Amino acid sequence: MKSMTNIDSFGHVRGESLFIDDLDIKRNTLFALVFDSSKAHGKIKNLDISKAETIEGVIKIFTYKDIPGENQIGGILPDEPLLAENLVDYIGQPIAIIIAISEKIAKKAKAHIEIEIDELPIITGAKEAASQNQFINAPRTIKLGNTKKGFETSDFIFEGEVFTNGQEHLYLETQGAYAEPMENGNIKITSSTQGPTQVQKGVAKVLGIGMHKIEVDVIRLGGGFGGKEDQATPWAAMAALAAYRLRKPVKLILSRHDDLRMTGKRHPYESNFKIGLSKELKIMAFEVEFFQNSGAAADLSPAIAERTLFHATNSYFIPNVKTTVYSCKTNLPPNTAFRGFGGPQGMFVMEAAIAKVAHEIGVTSKEIQEINLFQEKDKTHYGQILTDVESRNSWNSAIKEFNYKKLYKDITSFNKKNKDFKKGIALMPICFGISFTNTPMNNARALVHVYQDGSIGISTGAVEMGQGVNTKLITIAAQSFSIAPEKIKIETTNTTRVANTSPSAASSTADLNGKALLKACLTIVKRLKNLAAKELKVNVQEISLHDELVYVKDKKSTLTWKVLIEKAMLERVALTENAHYATPIIHYNKTDEKGHPFAYHVFGTAILTSTVDCIRGTYTFDSIKIVHDYGKSMSKGIDLGQVEGALAQGIGWMTMEEIAYDKSGMLLSNALSTYKIPDIFSISEDINIKPLDTKGNEMAILKSKAVGEPPLMYGIGAYFAIQNAIKEFNPNYKMNFHTPMTPEKVLMGLYQN
Numbered sequence: 138m139k140s141m142t143n144i145d146s147f148g149h150v151r152g153e154s155l156f157i158d159d160l161d162i163k164r165n166t167l168f169a170l171v172f173d174s175s176k177a178h179g180k181i182k183n184l185d186i187s188k189a190e191t192i193e194g195v196i197k198i199f200t201y202k203d204i205p206g207e208n209q210i211g212g213i214l215p216d217e218p219l220l221a222e223n224l225v226d227y228i229g230q231p232i233a234i235i236i237a238i239s240e241k242i243a244k245k246a247k248a249h250i251e252i253e254i255d256e257l258p259i260i261t262g263a264k265e266a267a268s269q270n271q272f273i274n275a276p277r278t279i280k281l282g283n284t285k286k287g288f289e290t291s292d293f294i295f296e297g298e299v300f301t302n303g304q305e306h307l308y309l310e311t312q313g314a315y316a317e318p319m320e321n322g323n324i325k326i327t328s329s330t331q332g333p334t335q336v337q338k339g340v341a342k343v344l345g346i347g348m349h350k351i352e353v354d355v356i357r358l359g360g361g362f363g364g365k366e367d368q369a370t371p372w373a374a375m376a377a378l379a380a381y382r383l384r385k386p387v388k389l390i391l392s393r394h395d396d397l398r399m400t401g402k403r404h405p406y407e408s409n410f411k412i413g414l415s416k417e418l419k420i421m422a423f424e425v426e427f428f429q430n431s432g433a434a435a436d437l438s439p440a441i442a443e444r445t446l447f448h449a450t451n452s453y454f455i456p457n458v459k460t461t462v463y464s465c466k467t468n469l470p471p472n473t474a475f476r477g478f479g480g481p482q483g484m485f486v487m488e489a490a491i492a493k494v495a496h497e498i499g500v501t502s503k504e505i506q507e508i509n510l511f512q513e514k515d516k517t518h519y520g521q522i523l524t525d526v527e528s529r530n531s532w533n534s535a536i537k538e539f540n541y542k543k544l545y546k547d548i549t550s551f552n553k554k555n556k557d558f559k560k561g562i563a564l565m566p567i568c569f570g571i572s573f574t575n576t577p578m579n580n581a582r583a584l585v586h587v588y589q590d591g592s593i594g595i596s597t598g599a600v601e602m603g604q605g606v607n608t609k610l611i612t613i614a615a616q617s618f619s620i621a622p623e624k625i626k627i628e629t630t631n632t633t634r635v636a637n638t639s640p641s642a643a644s645s646t647a648d649l650n651g652k653a654l655l656k657a658c659l660t661i662v663k664r665l666k667n668l669a670a671k672e673l674k675v676n677v678q679e680i681s682l683h684d685e686l687v688y689v690k691d692k693k694s695t696l697t698w699k700v701l702i703e704k705a706m707l708e709r710v711a712l713t714e715n716a717h718y719a720t721p722i723i724h725y726n727k728t729d730e731k732g733h734p735f736a737y738h739v740f741g742t743a744i745l746t747s748t749v750d751c752i753r754g755t756y757t758f759d760s761i762k763i764v765h766d767y768g769k770s771m772s773k774g775i776d777l778g779q780v781e782g783a784l785a786q787g788i789g790w791m792t793m794e795e796i797a798y799d800k801s802g803m804l805l806s807n808a809l810s811t812y813k814i815p816d817i818f819s820i821s822e823d824i825n826i827k828p829l830d831t832k833g834n835e836m837a838i839l840k841s842k843a844v845g846e847p848p849l850m851y852g853i854g855a856y857f858a859i860q861n862a863i864k865e866f867n868p869n870y871k872m873n874f875h876t877p878m879t880p881e882k883v884l885m886g887l888y889q890n
């Protein structure tokens with residue numbers, strides 16, 4: 138089947154696609170604005186909303202006292218109030234919700250709320266928190282072999298420290314929800330969430346009513362990137378609380394400033410590593426301690442920490458490994474899921490350790506990377522035996538197809554000839570596990586209706602956020618029924634039609650929902666084939682469906698799809714099916730920290746080259762060449778877009794996006810004037826992404842592998858391509874691993890002595 142183009146393309150370009158703020162709102166709609174903490178830590182001594190409430194047009198100001206159910210929205214641990222009670226833990230923490238007849242009036246009222254906070258000591262750094270025993274939960278360790286013995290047999294041993302900064306999601310559509318009271322105390326919420334069930338569950342808890350009374354509907358998101366996996370819930374809960382109490386529809390949309398200040402980001406990590414290698418450059422032992430800056434509440438931090446541990450050796454087999462993670466409690470907004478879900482933070486430390494060794498002993502990182510790449514049947518530190526390993530395959534393809542030798546030679550000769558400009562090159566292999574690390578979450582459902590005119594409506598738990606999952610779902614259904622994609626509609630994601638869903642995350646949305654959909658479609662196809670066999674008086678094995686026509690023994694019959702469906706109605710054949718899919722094989726035991734958590738892994742290798750302007754500290758990427766393992770891609774254009782987008786986001790994280798809080802816990806990078814994200818010129822004019830030729834993986838839907846997150850980690854190579862150029866200029870450069878590699882840092886590195 139030919140790959141479909143994204144069904145949303147035209148709507149997006151014409152501005153016709155609907156987001157929360159585009160919805161026609163009901164006549165009586167009220168507007169909500171959040172009053173948040175201006176202090177990062179303290180006791181609320183006094184909160185006075187009386188003046189604000191008297192302003193004309195203000196309907197009501199809600200505090201925690203107005204919550205009929207539980208004031209609790211913690212997903213993994215119950216440690217996060219919806220609205221602060223007596224304590225505030227970060228700047229931007231919601232304290233009250235102002236409801237007014239317009240946003241303008243709500244803003245005016247906000248200035249009239251008075252609050253007195255007795256300040257308490259503030260912690261903003263992860264190691265700082267650890268030194269004061271401020272943790273979210275107990276640390277976790279995953280081990281393999283015996284690192285002590287591994288270091289004893291090592292010829293080279295090096296240690297180092299690493300810092301990776303956070304990252305702002307910067308979804309185009311800010312957080313928001315629209316809540317409407319329905320009859321009998323029911324509530325309908327249209328939310329910009331990756332997790333409709335998370336919202337339904339959170340709202341039920343806050344309102345103290347059953348989940349059945351809450352319907353959550355998601356049209357699509359203007360981007361999520363992990364930022365709406367858990368953190369869409371509070372805004373929906375606030376809108377729902379007001380709608381429930383006032384019996385009026387309530388709209389709550391965060392302004393960009395509020396969104397930047399109030400929501401969590403990618404976790405910054407501070408880490409220590411120790412690495413040991415043999416003379417032959419085999420990594421014999423690797424120890425790493427991760428200090429995750431979790432922010433003021435758990436949110437998804439424990440799950441993210443777990444994935445950091447799983448990806449701590451990136452694409453390398455190491456016989457002796459000890460990885461430990463500490464989730465550290467700080468006075469920042471709770472940090473959260475972000476494309477890669479802790480994996481990138483783990484992989485960066487591994488690459489930093491290799492770069493350090495290479496620098497110290499005078500070899501290239503490439504020599505170390507190459508020798509240690511995973512091979513078929515290698516056992517990871519978490520116990521999974523790797524199969525269909527493409528590490529060496531993608532590495533060798535990249536080196537050969539993109540003529541690494543020539544790239545390297547050209548760079549070497551350029552560097553010999555030039556003083557003010559230096560070039561650097563880096564290779565970045567990736568290996569990313571596909572499945573929610575939390576095994577029970579790996580399930581999905583699909584509801585398929587074939588309407589009596591032969592057209593089809595599909596509901597699943599998948600949320601479209603720009604990643605193109607709806608187009609993939611149509612592809613699956615169109616292929617199963619062999620009908621035109623135009624006859625198929627993907628309905629909104631709605632908790633009333635598909636319940637108990639996992640969030641659209643972990644790059645697994647198409648796999649999980651697509652497999653459920655395939656199952657439902659094939660059940661209906663089977664019924665229709667039986668009917669066709671009866672009608673045509675042939676054996677059912679001889680029946681097949683092609684291009685809206687029934688075939689018998691691969692020959693056209695007179696029975697069309699449309700007539701077949703009409704007959705199905707007359708014969709009272711069920712044209713609706715609901716199917717459930719749960720990933721087989723996977724399991725994990727958190728007590729012994731061993732198992733088989735991933736359905737499969739995605740592999741690939743990137744080669745990045747950079748030029749550094751050694752007067753100014755600025756840099757460009759001359760070329761980025763990638764061999765990526767798509768399996769058998771079902772949507773080539775969409776998947777290419779995912780690789781390009783993730784790559785840009787990874788490069789942004791590594792080189793320019795600099796989250797900054799001051800000592801008082803205030804976000805300094807609170808606008809796009811102070812937070813720089815990559816544009817088309819920041820990446821490279823010469824990007825070449827080639828698919829790795831493989832047989833594909835049965836665990837992936839139609840053998841088309843998950844693609845959403847893995848390519849972000851190619852961006853890690855950008856840091857090292859720049860660092861290698863700095864090394865060419867300054868023989869005194871001391872290796873340091875502190876992201877992002879901004880031009881300021883480059884300049885300091887160039888002239889360090």
Ligand code: MTE
Nearest residue numbers: 360361362476603604642643644645646845
């Ligand atoms: N692509 C776009 N355009 N917008 C997004 O918000 N989110 C990323 C990735 N690609 C995202 C995206 C993240 S964090 C994940 S987990 C996956 O898409 C989720 O979708 P999938 O499971 O369908 O790959």
Ligand code: HPA
Nearest residue numbers: 440478573574575642643
């Ligand atoms: N990835 C993304 N989201 C998740 C995961 C994961 O592995 N586990 C729980 N939520």
Ligand code: MOS
Nearest residue numbers: 363475476642643
């Ligand atoms: Mo993606 S971080 O799993 O939403």
